[in-house]
Amino acid sequence: MKRVIVDFKKLTQEILDLLVEKYPHGYKGNDIIVFRNAQNEIIEAVEVKTEDTIYLVKVSQRLADTMENYDEDDNFDDEDTSAEGLEIEDESSGEDDFD
DSSP states (O other): OEEEEEOGGGOOHHHHHHHHHHOTTOOOGGGEEEEEOTTOOEEEEEEEEOSSEEEEEEOOHHHHHHHHTOOTTSOOOOSOOOOOOEEEOOOSSSOOOOO
16 A cells, blocks of 8 residues: 655645545544654654555644635645655555554
């Protein structure tokens, strides 16, 4: 399964829909995954999955505000809504371990 880290700036409508569906009342501390990236920076993210991809969406106040004000009838538009992110090679043995 492909793993992708997504910053709020790269968030697509599809990923936002998945986030709001999984966390309808917002995410809490125990929903946040903490790990170090390749630059040894600490990253906090929440996870959502599609059939073929696990998205780790970086936690920010802007993400929380957007999810809180989300309305399914509104279109989510930002300067860049491409699905590009930082892809992480899947070296696991089928486990969803990001440590």
